Amino acid sequence: DSGVTQTPKHLITATGQRVTLRCSPRSGDLSVYWYQQSLDQGLQFLIQYYNGEERAKGNILERFSAQQFPDLHSELNLSSLELGDSALYFCASSPRVGGKNTEAFFGQGTRLTVV
Amino acid sequence: AQSVTQLDSQVPVFEEAPVELRCNYSSSVSVYLFWYVQYPNQGLQLLLKYLSGSTLVKGINGFEAEFNKSQTSFHLRKPSVHISDTAEYFCAVIPANQAGTALIFGKGTTLSVSS
Numbered sequence: 498d499s500g501v502t503q504t505p506k507h508l509i510t511a512t513g514q515r516v517t518l519r520c521s522p523r524s525g526d527l528s529v530y531w532y533q534q535s536l537d538q539g540l541q542f543l544i545q546y547y548n549g550e551e552r553a554k555g556n557i558l559e560r561f562s563a564q565q566f567p568d569l570h571s572e573l574n575l576s577s578l579e580l581g582d583s584a585l586y587f588c589a590s591s592p593r594v595g596g597k598n599t600e601a602f603f604g605q606g607t608r609l610t611v612v
Numbered sequence: 613a614q615s616v617t618q619l620d621s622q623v624p625v626f627e628e629a630p631v632e633l634r635c636n637y638s639s640s641v642s643v644y645l646f647w648y649v650q651y652p653n654q655g656l657q658l659l660l661k662y663l664s665g666s667t668l669v670k671g672i673n674g675f676e677a678e679f680n681k682s683q684t685s686f687h688l689r690k691p692s693v694h695i696s697d698t699a700e701y702f703c704a705v706i707p708a709n710q711a712g713t714a715l716i717f718g719k720g721t722t723l724s725v726s727s
Contacts, residue, residue, distance in 0.1 A: 499655060499657070501655070528712060530714050530715075532717075539717060539718070539719035539720060540702065540717040540719075540720070542714040542715070542716070545713070545714050547712075552713075553713060553714055555714060587655060587656070589656075589715075591712060593712060600646075600658055600661065601658075601715055602658075603648075603655035603656040603657070604655050605653075605654055605655040606655055
């Protein structure tokens, strides 16, 4: 158990809908990362938050947004969903930015199916 | 920018045989290197990491990897595999001067161990 909790584990929704994925990082971890894993694109970095502030953006679509709350949990919002958004969405956390403590701990993912 | 190439998408081997999963990276700056494993229906788990020092790094479950700066490689090896090693393996990199930024992953190698 990595200590990172993602809910829900599975989500099935229709095209055009909006969903929210939730991530609780390991206790004390300040940094949260969101990744999308699909068969054709592999693991793509979407966005990083650090202590409530957006720190880095990757290949995140404009239809997607995220935030990190004061208790450090994070939510990834996906809107106007398309069939191609079907994927496994991972959240990872790490203690801080900088230094050599670089390991990221991954949750078990949320499998999103858009029908 | 950094990139990672995993040279084999699938590696089938027999139980108790040795295995090598190949990873090359591209970067204009020094990097930290990682191998993660993803078992079916699970999140990613860190196998090992190279930050500095000895170029031969030992990880969990009997895996090791060797950092070769001149060949920009970080190949993963195990002298004798078990059925339970069947999983997806990901090589990842971050710039050493940007610890705590998002990991950049290769597309993964599926290791299939059969009896």
